[in-house]
């Protein structure tokens with residue numbers, strides 16, 4: 018039986034960022050993950066490090082996102098120096114495109130409210146068509162304008178995941194592809210974690226299994242009412258540089274391919290693709306950048322978002338099971354730096370970051386702690 | 390490098406003329422662009438977007454995507470899957486494709 | 491979206507035979523192929539080839555004439571030069587023809603998309619001038635084109651020898667055949683001769699090819715144990731070692747044609763997510779099929795080499811079987827009737843494929859030819875080496891999907907066709923697990939690149 022200080026269940030971006038944070042602070046960490054095929058949002062997402070528009074209902078989410086965004090460059094640099102893997106993080110600001118004056122106006126009202134709620138920490142600018150055209154010469158005539166924020170950027174989420182995994186190893190952490198964790202039991206002061214292939218004991222256990230948290234959380238007195246929400250994405254052949262800043266549903270990757278898509282589909286545990294949805298995404302992209310019409314799609318995919326009922330994250334320590342925690346969110350790229358640098362220390366005993374206090378399951382008005 | 394068993398001019402097969410970069414090339418009607426290039430002494434059709442390495446048709450059956458060229462302004466076309474046409478303009482595919490309209 | 495009774499994909503022997511069989515039972519199929527002419531791999535360009543001397547391509551080639559004639563029946567809706575870029579489990583098919591995308595639907599589908607050559611990732615295999623034997627044959631059949639300077643053929647398998655004799659008959663100078671069949675293979679294959687004898691004509695043909703090459707004095711170097719292609723910017727020379735000899739030998743040549751057998755082209759069956767299994771004898775993936783060649787997806791069947799390598803004749807027989815299966819599925823035949831009609835076909839099929847174990851064992855490429863070394867590219871498109879894949883295994887990647895996301899291996903324009911099998915095998919080897927457990931890339935549409943504009947339109951009209 019393997020033993021460790023921290024067992025992080027789930028090797029997606031959330032679990033890996035946390036495990037990296039813990040390992041880099043000298044803790045002994047093991048990540049327990051499923052195999053090659055699994056629901057793994059971290060492998061199918063869009064790669065935005067995004068702040069604008071987030072936290073409309075709970076401004077502390079905006080602050081949490083900004084905290085992460087501001088630590089992203091340093092994290093990226095640190096990972097590169099440690100592992101040689103570049104995350105391709107860039108922070109040129111990002112735009113959200115609007116297609117009518119009314120849409121622009123309401124966008125401005127929303128973002129202004131958000132800015133106010135964060136004491137103007139969140140800042141943005143509205144751009145008309147010609148200002149937008151200066152930023153993106155290929156922009157389509159039917160795009161009325163956009164909102165722009167310097168807080169936004171993007172990265173290659175796959176290289177981020179790879180860099181985190183490599184970084185964890187550099188700091189002595191272990192990545193164990195143990196298969197699905199089935200059972201978590203308390204045994205005295207520690208936890209016994211049973212998976213298909215292995216049994217592991219740990220002093221502390223962190224549930225970061227994405228949608229898999231649904232089944233694991235109740236075993237340690239937590240609640241994770243998560244809902245899968247599918248997003249489909251299209252990617253094109255590599256292009257010469259043509260889009261030097263990300264938009265909410267269109268960005269050019271470091272390799273040159275154009276990534277597009279932002280469907281939100283309530284289809285349960287189905288990560289397939291559907292032609293009408295793909296066609297819609299294509300249409301929208303061509304509307305934004307008409308010159309893309311002749312660009313070839315080489316691949317598409319669907320991936321499941323890890324969604325709570327209100328879309329905000331879930332960070333919680335179990336009351337009934339000391340040393341057990343849960344962490345999940347649907348912006349695991351954006352929040353990677355905060356997870357590594359601010360959340361991980363909390364699991365290791367530091368104060369909880371002030372931004373995360375609203376994000377317990379109590380807000381869903383359900384009974385969360387069951388007696389141990 | 391490839392040659393014809395019998396040149397199209399020698400038989401009475403139809404011949405087409407097209408352009409590859411700066412060259413004018415003659416081919417047999419019905420040839421794929423890849424076959425036409427390979428039989429005209431052209432052995433490289435693109436450079437990769439990753440390392441700029443030179444590449445040439447490899448499988449001739451549409452699976453390897455090594456034969457990418459620009460055909461009449463249309464980048465990343467599989468040369469082994471497209472038939473030559475009279476007056477066609479074919480160019481080497483240099484690295485990643487450019488935007489066209 | 492128009493719904494057709496039967497859509498057949500591929501006009502090789504399997505697809506053509508399926509179409510004519512279906513027609514016999516009153517089904518008028520739509521038959522699609524991306525090639526401008528029917529014939530598939532073996533009968534490629536049969537109607538238009540400039541190679542008029544029938545001796546060169548041989549009788550097996552010309553025997554395809556009757557199948558092609560059958561396909562030309564006006565009742566068959568044959569659509570050449572049409573690519574399939576999408577297929578869903580609901581049997582919706584995305585077509586691309588003349589740069590226009592369209593969706594159609596089918597009650598029953600027969601996939602007859604054939605085989606591709608097994609990659610042979612030797613050092614230098616990406617140099618211009620290095621091609622596959624299949625590509626050499628395609629150039630010969632379709633353009634009457636042959637290597638200008640003495641050519642080197644390397645690898646193993648019937649197709650390599652067939653091409654060599656076709657070249658010989660066409661007067662092409664062969665510098666050498668570098669045969670990678672391990673010496674002990676002949677003995678291992680002998681076990682399977684009784685089976686092979688049931689298909690004596692094929693066996694004799696193979697023996698005949700070898701004799702023809704020997705008589706002509708072609709330099710046939712056996713027991714080749716290492717192979718390298720070299721040149722700056724393009725191929726200049728081929729180097730090899732022979733079993734038991736540690737010295738490199740060299741031949742200068744601008745053309746090297748590689749081949750080590752064919753494997754099912756599973757791009758489409760993978761993309762619709764049929765159940766696949768690893769065939770240890772053929773060292774390749776194949777969709778799992780039932781007795782009517784149906785996959786585990788209702789209404790989707792596979793005939794020919796796409797479902798496991800059987801060869802051209804057997805592919806046509808499978809086409810007939812799948813055609814009967816379609817008649818059964820579409821209520822044109824009762825189970826009893828179709829079973830009865832299938833009987834002689836099954837028998838002939840068993841006889842014809844009895845030679846497979848012999849061929850599979852004899853031409854089974856050794857591990858060193860399937861697993862590239864650390865410095866050799868496994869993924870030609872994204873330029874990922876064998877060493878990089880092994881490093882991913884060390885980092886905890888159990889299968890090709892995590893590996894793909896960490897290295898971009900398989901994300902290039904060929905969509906993983908060229909590296910898929912290599913990566914599965916490399917990871918299985920590095921992780922000490924079976925290929926079956928290791929798995930394969932999860933493929934997604936489009937199977938062939940389609941422009942954003944075409945995709946956007948496809949849905950409007952669909």
Ligand SMILES: Cc1cc2nc3c(=O)[nH]c(=O)nc-3n(C[C@H](O)[C@H](O)[C@H](O)COP(=O)(O)OP(=O)(O)OC[C@H]3O[C@@H](n4cnc5c(N)ncnc54)[C@H](O)[C@@H]3O)c2cc1C
Nearest residue numbers: 027029031058059063065198227229248347348349350351
């Ligand atoms: C289409 C799409 C676009 C997105 N775009 C963005 C974006 O632009 N920016 C952004 O910040 N975020 C984006 N996201 C969200 C982001 O991808 C997720 O927030 C993040 O990946 C979640 O990471 P995770 O580790 O919680 O979950 P996952 O990546 O799903 O990982 C969960 C892991 O846990 C493992 N697991 C599950 N159950 C068990 C078990 N029982 N035992 C062991 N292991 C288990 C799984 O195998 C998996 O590895 C997007 C998501 C989607 C789907």
Ligand SMILES: Cc1cc2nc3c(=O)[nH]c(=O)nc-3n(C[C@H](O)[C@H](O)[C@H](O)COP(=O)(O)OP(=O)(O)OC[C@H]3O[C@@H](n4cnc5c(N)ncnc54)[C@H](O)[C@@H]3O)c2cc1C
Nearest residue numbers: 500502503504523524530531532574603604624794795802
């Ligand atoms: C390059 C090559 C050369 C060969 N030469 C010979 C030979 O000379 N003699 C011999 O006995 N065997 C040869 N073989 C072996 C060959 O696999 C079989 O002999 C036989 O051709 C198999 O028949 P099939 O009907 O299963 O498939 P094939 O004959 O391969 O036919 C498949 C057809 O499907 C079409 N297709 C595939 N994907 C798509 C798509 N997405 N959209 C539209 N159409 C599609 C292809 O264009 C092709 O015409 C060769 C194989 C290869 C790969």
Ligand code: FES
Nearest residue numbers: 447449454456469
């Ligand atoms: S040569 Fe392989 S796709 Fe054209």
